[in-house]
Amino acid sequence: MSDILGLLQKLQEIDHRGDNLKQKITKRTREGETLEEEKRRIEEELRLLKQALEQARLALARKELELKEAEEKWMTTKNKLYSGEITSSKELAQWEKSMKKLEETKSLLEDEILLEMENVENLEREFREKTKLFSEREKDLVQRMAFIETEIAALRSDLASLEAERESIAALLPQEILIRYEDLRKKFPNAVVPLAGEICEGCHLTVPTVVAKAVRRREGVVRCPNCGRFLC
Numbered sequence: 492m493s494d495i496l497g498l499l500q501k502l503q504e505i506d507h508r509g510d511n512l513k514q515k516i517t518k519r520t521r522e523g524e525t526l527e528e529e530k531r532r533i534e535e536e537l538r539l540l541k542q543a544l545e546q547a548r549l550a551l552a553r554k555e556l557e558l559k560e561a562e563e564k565w566m567t568t569k570n571k572l573y574s575g576e577i578t579s580s581k582e583l584a585q586w587e588k589s590m591k592k593l594e595e596t597k598s599l600l601e602d603e604i605l606l607e608m609e610n611v612e613n614l615e616r617e618f619r620e621k622t623k624l625f626s627e628r629e630k631d632l633v634q635r636m637a638f639i640e641t642e643i644a645a646l647r648s649d650l651a652s653l654e655a656e657r658e659s660i661a662a663l664l665p666q667e668i669l670i671r672y673e674d675l676r677k678k679f680p681n682a683v684v685p686l687a688g689e690i691c692e693g694c695h696l697t698v699p700t701v702v703a704k705a706v707r708r709r710e711g712v713v714r715c716p717n718c719g720r721f722l723c
């Protein structure tokens with residue numbers, strides 16, 4: 492019967508190692524997810540920056556086109572004004588007025604274009620810098636994620652061998668003892684605990700002398716009358 496206790500202790504040791512491996516796997520998986528999240532975040536930031544840059548370039552091109560049109564109109568107006576075709580002073584004044592207006596439009600557009608150009612340049616610089624920075628960061632993230640994946644695979648493989656070992660030990664235990672052990676594991680981290688004198692190290696309560704004696708003499712599988720844990 493002390494064989495059974497030995498098997499139970501072995502089972503418990505395997506389960507503790509198994510729990511430890513599972514915790515490590517969970518921790519590593521979370522770390523991997525955090526890195527993945529960061530990778531997605533920087534990719535999104537870069538995507539938005541590129542979008543802003545494209546919009547700024549488009550706005551600049553639009554303004555340049557507007558300026559070109561205004562210049563053409565201005566040129567046509569100027570040619571008309573100095574062509575000698577217009578003789579009425581009233582009409583001349585009107586043409587002069589519209590030329591002046593076109594000049595104002597041109598100057599306004601030129602100012603706007605300068606601002607747009609500055610905007611495009613700033614965005615281009617930011618995009619260049621961030622692309623460089625992010626590509627380095629991304630490389631680092633990918634490397635770390637690959638490392639974590641390798642680690643997780645190794646941990647899973649360890650866990651699989653541990654589970655196989657556990658199965659072979661569980662197969663040697665009587666069914667009712669195994670069921671009891673599994674039930675205790677659901678409640679306590681330790682289903683098998685030592686007896687310190689007459690005190691159960693699981694619940695810290697004193698067990699009856701007869702129980703303590705039975706444990707010491709290794710008379711079968713003894714359980715704590717208070718908490719139900721296996722005593723060894």
Ligand SMILES: [Zn+2]
Nearest residue numbers: 691694715718
């Ligand atoms: Zn107890």
